[in-house]
Every structure is written in C-alpha cells, then in structure tokens.
Amino acid sequence: MDQFDFCIIGAGVIGLAIGRRLAHTGASVLLLERNHHYGTETSSRNSEVIHAGIYYPTGSLKARLCVAGREALYDYCQRNGISHRRLGKLIVAGSDQTGELEALQAKAEANGVSDLQWMDQRQLRALEPQVAAQQALLSPSTGIISAHELMDTLAGEFEAHGGLLSLSTGFEGSEPRGEGFAVRVSSGGEPYEFHCRGLINSAGLHATRVARRMRGLAPEAVPELHYCKGHYFALQGRAPFSHLIYPMPEANTAGLGIHATLDLGGSVRFGPDTLYLDALDYRMDDGRRDSFARAIWHYYPQLDPGRLTPAYAGIRPKLAGPGEPARDFLIDQPLAGLINLFGMESPGLTASLAVADYVAAALEDRLP
Numbered sequence: 001m002d003q004f005d006f007c008i009i010g011a012g013v014i015g016l017a018i019g020r021r022l023a024h025t026g027a028s029v030l031l032l033e034r035n036h037h038y039g040t041e042t043s044s045r046n047s048e049v050i051h052a053g054i055y056y057p058t059g060s061l062k063a064r065l066c067v068a069g070r071e072a073l074y075d076y077c078q079r080n081g082i083s084h085r086r087l088g089k090l091i092v093a094g095s096d097q098t099g100e101l102e103a104l105q106a107k108a109e110a111n112g113v114s115d116l117q118w119m120d121q122r123q124l125r126a127l128e129p130q131v132a133a134q135q136a137l138l139s140p141s142t143g144i145i146s147a148h149e150l151m152d153t154l155a156g157e158f159e160a161h162g163g164l165l166s167l168s169t170g171f172e173g174s175e176p177r178g179e180g181f182a183v184r185v186s187s188g189g190e191p192y193e194f195h196c197r198g199l200i201n202s203a204g205l206h207a208t209r210v211a212r213r214m215r216g217l218a219p220e221a222v223p224e225l226h227y228c229k230g231h232y233f234a235l236q237g238r239a240p241f242s243h244l245i246y247p248m249p250e251a252n253t254a255g256l257g258i259h260a261t262l263d264l265g266g267s268v269r270f271g272p273d274t275l276y277l278d279a280l281d282y283r284m285d286d287g288r289r290d291s292f293a294r295a296i297w298h299y300y301p302q303l304d305p306g307r308l309t310p311a312y313a314g315i316r317p318k319l320a321g322p323g324e325p326a327r328d329f330l331i332d333q334p335l336a337g338l339i340n341l342f343g344m345e346s347p348g349l350t351a352s353l354a355v356a357d358y359v360a361a362a363l364e365d366r367l368p
C-alpha cells in the first residue's frame, strides 16, 4: 500500500494553505480534491475581504487566527505578487449608536486590532461624500485580495515542495490502521487505497459528511452543519465609494449586514445577505433586489435600485443554526493524527495561513 505522511481532504484555500505548510516541512503530502479544479466552492464564492479581526469574541479561534492570518496574508501577498489592496473599511453608524460603536472599538482593541479611528460626520463626509451616517469607525488594516491568485500561488508552492495534488479524487472512507489511517478514495472513477500517518478533513461544506465516513469516530465528534447562503448584487457604473462600507452588525444575525465591497477592478458589489438552506443551491434570486435596496439606502440613499444586477451567491458552512448565537471555528483532534475542521466560514480566507500553522502545530508529533 502506498504511504504518505499526510492526506488532506479538500483543496479550498484552507486545504491548500495546510498543504503548503506541511509540504515545507519535507513531509510527503497528498491533497485530495473531488472537483476538476481546486478552490471552486466557498473559496471562490466570498467577498475576498482581508478582515482586520474586529467582531469576533476575544480569545476565540476566529479572533486569534484572523489577526495572525491577516498580517501573514499581507506579507505573503507582497512577497509573491498576489493582487491585493489595503483599502480600509468604514463601519458606519447613526447618532444613537455611539455606545455600540464604542463597544465595537473596545472589542477590536482586546482582539489586538488597535488601529481603528473614530470619524465624526464631517470627517466621514470628507472621506466618503456619498455615505449617509453620523459617525463611523475606520479600519485601515482591512483590505481586498484576489482569492484565485492566492490559491494559485499556494498550489504552485505546494507542488514545488513535492506535494501531490490529486484532482477529481473524492474521499470515500478511512479507518485507523497502525500509526495512522487506511484511506479509500475514488480517483477519476477508479478506487485507490493508501496509508497516511496524519489525516486532515478540510472539506468545507462537506466536512461533516466526510467525517461520518471515518471509522473509529464517535458520532458525537461530528457536529451538525447548517448551510447559510449569501447573495451578492453588483452595482453597474462608477463606484460611489473608495472604502469598504459596512453597517453596524445587528445582534444575533448570521452575517455582518449587507455591506459594500470593492473588487480589485474597482467595481462595487453589495452583500452577502443570509438565507438558511436545506440543500446546496447557488442560484441567484432577482427578487431580492428590493430587500437589498432597503438595506443599502440606510447608508447610501442615492442608490438607484435599477443599477443593481444579480452577481453570485456563496454558502457558509455554519455550526450555528437559524437564530442561534454565532459559533467559533471548530478545529478538532478526535483521534491521534486526525484533524477535522468544521464551521470554516468567514474569516476563513483571511485566517487561512494561520489555520495552517495551527494545524501543523497540532500534528507536530507526526512531522518528519
């Protein structure tokens, strides 16, 4: 039976980052991707924002890995020529939201995000004349990135360090064997079995389905995963803003509110909203234009809804169900040598390099 040090299931941005990290240690790494190309699921259906790390509970994995991952990502982009821009973002608020804005600033500070700047209405108007709000927080370390260029670079580096990327290869099942796992896959329709010392489940929206096919795993080690869709609408014509514009986050919502992001071409898109689904469905719903317009008018009253065109949708792999409080990433080691990554929603793109370091540290005893 073929033998690898590590097998990673899922070549999204997180699986690719873990692959690159482990391949750098000299380990033999097999990265499985069931689609014909890497990164075609959640990693290419998101806002492409490099988050600062403002919102997450202090001490949570989301907060720690976002702050560490953000700096690592800016550095990685610079060293590898990956398109990105540190545009900055404004969190805009009404005059009755001073307390909430202060609380957000305090939370950010506790998370290690100490560069937020308070803007009064005059300063905000000078910065973004089209935005209607009484006050705002400016986050200078928020930016945007080309997720595709990032993934291409990670994949290239992975392979250059001896990593094996196996596309059109789906994980079928595994069982503990010796010091590691026997793994069954289907590669281009052909069955193939091998042994690895460490196994990493980074299958995104399918991570619980993958985990249920691992023998030796207690059912309580596999949480329930919820699909939460987010739609995006593009704004036709000239961009009215030069920063990312976010409303104040509402308590207990599954997203950050319909916000405005810019892409690297300078176009504005709005989203994502939140809609829990029973099954994966990426179709766009033109009927959402009105609810988008109502949300956007709060901070951009000059919006002409006729300029909004349906763009695309992404689906968050959420541990929290509808109406439940937000949950942290779950990076779990239920058996020696096995890592399951569950609930890798936002800020998973920002955090990807830090998640890879975290997984490598957890598997230190299996490194060559």
Ligand SMILES: Cc1cc2nc3c(=O)[nH]c(=O)nc-3n(C[C@H](O)[C@H](O)[C@H](O)COP(=O)(O)OP(=O)(O)OC[C@H]3O[C@@H](n4cnc5c(N)ncnc54)[C@H](O)[C@@H]3O)c2cc1C
Residues within 6 Å of the ligand: 009, 010, 011, 012, 013, 014, 015, 016, 032, 033, 034, 035, 038, 039, 040, 041, 042, 043, 044, 045, 046, 047, 048, 049, 050, 051, 169, 170, 171, 172, 202, 203, 204, 205, 206, 207, 210, 229, 230, 272, 313, 314, 315, 316, 317, 344, 345, 346, 347, 348, 349, 350, 351
């Ligand atoms: C609407 C939306 C907006 C977001 N915005 C941002 C943002 O602005 N900034 C940010 O930092 N994060 C953002 N995120 C989060 C970010 O996109 C994700 O955290 C990240 O892409 C997750 O990467 P992943 O590798 O875990 O998952 P994925 O990209 O989903 O990759 C998982 C891979 O596993 C493969 N797979 C599944 N089952 C198997 C199997 N049996 N065998 C082999 N392969 C398998 C899949 O085909 C897939 O390619 C957003 C997410 C959403 C949904």
